[in-house]
Amino acid sequence: MTYARLKKLIERGAYEKEDMLNKLDVFLMANRITEEQYQELVGMMG
Template structure:
């Protein structure tokens, strides 16, 4: 789907804010603009990109 490709492009080029993109992905999934498989892939990219930037803090400990 075109929506998934555009989201992937935005995520890989770091052209988003984490909370905003996560909300958009949730909405796209609810409106069937992306499939569950695409949602899993895109949220994985999103979390992986944020973790590599050190933006996600682990609350363990």
């Protein structure tokens, strides 16, 4: 669920990069997303 929502936000460009990176770090540490999902989402941001 978290992954899908984050992916939609990133695809729409509805984020600030530094803020989104911080959120992704927190979600990764809290085991809300996997390492693979984290890498994919960071890669999508360029």
